[in-house]
Amino acid sequence: MAGASPVRVVLADDEAMIRAGVRAILATDPGIEVVAEAGDGHAAVELVRAHRPRVALLDIRMPRLDGLAAAAEIRRVVPETATIMLTTFGEDDHVARALGHGANGFLLKAGDPRELIAGVHAVADGGAYLSPKVARRVIELGAGRLARRPVARDRTAGLTEREREVLALVGAGLSNAEIARRLHLVEGTVKSYLTSIFTRLDVRNRVQAAILAYEAGLVDG
Template sequence: MIQVLLADDEAMIRAGVRAILSKDPGIEVVAEAADGHEAVQGVRRHRPDVALLDIQMPRLDGIAAAARIHRELPGTAVLMLTTFGEDDFIARALQEGANGFLLKAGDPRELIAGVHAVAAGGAYLSRKVADRVVAGLRGGHMANGASRYPVGDLTEREHEVLALLGTGLSNAEIGARLHLVEGTVKAHVSAVLGKLGVRNRVEAAIAAHEAGLTGRRDR
């Protein structure tokens, strides 16, 4: 059972997200919070698998809350809820160790898929969020104006691993797809991160989207 803490300052949004997650018998919302401070306290108390955080909240915003959770309780993955027009917030959240991003107005199936992905150790980007991040990178407006990733330096196997990272799969899931043991996948992931010069799986997923390696996801 994946345990989730849900944080959003709008009660109706929390109710809607909880209703969507309740449709999956493998997910349980164990706590709710109306601001970032409550979210951090709730994660400390409940130690959920996933903290689902709105980016903009009172007292302590979702980005600051994500930073504290990532620093103090790294066993809890952080999945950010965002809206259109919050590109700068997404860039900051990337730097603070967020594991994934979802649009509030996105497909409910992506919400469930995202929770499963980050709980399993993967990274997850809503298709529309990924498109905006890539567009921002190409325009030099996000992630400190990051340059294009040297995907051409990867081996054929590393290309395959990167493509699957871009779809939010964990090491175990990538191993199952490519018929590799998990330790071998971990080595390939480390090589991919090093060659691309990225810090984590989320940035690798962005590189995969930018390179057009992910195709269309149906999870």
């Protein structure tokens, strides 16, 4: 959108090459600006405190303060900053812990670069983003602990057809704006549907809703 300010991001990872790669991907989107970088969790918190970015991208494993502890501290001192955890398939236990602590997003370091950009925009818009591959992995391991498939299907059975459509698109990683375009709705209507869905399913955030969508078989793959 012309004249819109870019999404300001603080990036934290203890591997310089990973930071460089993530920064290069984000630089392809003029709507995103990396304002600072850190090599450990403690520095990440201080940079977030100083720069007040909209999004903090945090590696789960970092020295001095790991990504989960850094995210918790960021939510305490700068609650308006959304947090996205960068993870690998070998860190499923950390993903499960982060789910319980309300992180806004989860992305695979080796995932599709488009997911990185989509995830930053999604959480910046007040939503959350769960990489589809991360969602599938969490469910395969039973780490989400939200529900097994029969129970998930029972939980979603009471939703209206339109609410099920919205939930499925949340599970597929779409932002509110993308869901609105796909279903030919205005964005405010999508937000209203999500409020109803969260209440009826008794989930705390978009990430838990996405996992439940996978559990219930609403998302392909």
